[in-house]
Amino acid sequence: MKHITIIAPDGQTNLGTVACIAGAYEIFTRANEYFKDNGGKETFKIEIAGIKSQTPLAGGLFLVKSQVYISEISKTNLIIIPSLASNFDEDGPGNAGIVKWITSQYKNGAEIATMCSGAFMLASSGLLDGKNCSTHWNYAHKFRALFPKVNLQTDELITDENGIYTNGGAYSFLNLVLYLVEKYYDRQTAIFCSKIFQIEMDRQSQSPFIIFKGQKQHGDEMVREAQAYIESQLTEKISMETLSSKFSIGRRNFDRRFIKATGNTPIEYMQRVKVESAKKSFETTRKSINEVMYEVGYADLKAFREVFRRFTGVSPLAYRSKYNKEALNL
Template identity: 65%
Template structure:
């Protein structure tokens, strides 16, 4: 029989942590019931594991009692790490015992799945070095600054590499659980759970949900001025040559400084600023795709559509229909 361990962190959590723990447990429990109802023998045991007899969440609003202590779980096959508190330095210090146990289990052959900010525990333990990883898109800049050796891909909803699974933010952890159920049971069981819990199966991207927020705490005054220049001229086509010349910095040096400060090339930054503006317009007005396109400095529909899809994962029209009620009416 395989063993699934859902971690119950102690005092380093939010109500989102509870949702991850309860949601994962309930879905694996349902998968087991479905499996048995179809005449097959139960082969997965799911337990909550922790370092204390009970863990309080949100000032005692919710209490979760783990089934077992990590010291009494010498061997497990899959570890699920829920989201953690948003003070990541504190979270990493406060979960050291769990982190050490997770690392030991991974070395002994266990697989690990992190939900949302649970990826910080894996990264702090060095288990994500050189590997692909996702987390909530709004933590991307902070995560990159702390763990530059990790290949962060915040547009991905789920990553799967060398027995380590990570996922994006919010309640997309449900998509990860469906993915794991298919891995550990089979496709029909995953489809059944997907239908019963009404969770979209095979969802791959969190790009449509990303709200671009410019990184401006870097302290590079030239780059800051360049960012402000780009943002104030959304309807213009600005080249790297224009920017480096305007701020009297060699192109190569300017490009290097911009990437170091913002995590994007100047071209990528301009694209993201423009597309974020286009998204807001599509969400709140009746303007046509062409009108929006011209407002953010594009004159070629194909080019605009390609950049929009690259950043959001869907076309401008799909985005408008998805987020603008008036557009649908």
């Protein structure tokens, strides 16, 4: 019998931690039952493991009982790290011990899956350096600042590389669990779990859920002014040469400073601002695709569709249909 270890973190948890632990435990338990009932030969022992017999979660609102201490597990096949509070401290004494154990298990052949902000714990081990990783889009700026050696992919819902799995934000951990059920059991078991727990199969992107907030957490005042100017000229097509000259700086240096501060080129930033405005119009008004397109400064429908799809993963029409009930009656 193989072994799945679901980590009960020591502190720095939230309600998402509770959901991840409970959800993963329930779905894998049901997968075990279905797989065995349908002739599967090898199932998994699923255990919640921590460094204490009882671990308070979400500020003490919940207690989770460790079925085993991590120190008692000499070998496991899959380690699941649940969501954590966004203020994760890699130097926390309890979590430091868990990170050390996870690193040792990975070197001994175990695979690791992180859910949402659980990626912070795994990244603190160094095991994600040079690898692709996803986490909640809302934590992207902080994650990049703390772990610059990790290739953060905020658009990806799930990454799978060298026995390490990561996923995007919040309750998208359910999609990761389905992905792992298919990988560790089979497709039919994953389909069964999808139907029983009513989780959409094969979701690949968290792009439609990203809310672009403007990437203002930096100290470059010139870039902040450039951002404000771009946001104030929503209907216009801004020349980057004109914008850089407005701040008396060469285009190359302007681009370099903008990328360093925001993670986007000035053109990408302008596109994301326009797309975010278009998304809000699609969500809250009955305007047509063309009306919204013109409002955000595009005159070419093909170009608008391409840019919109690049940042959301779906077409403008599909986005409006999904998020605006009134638009369905047009």
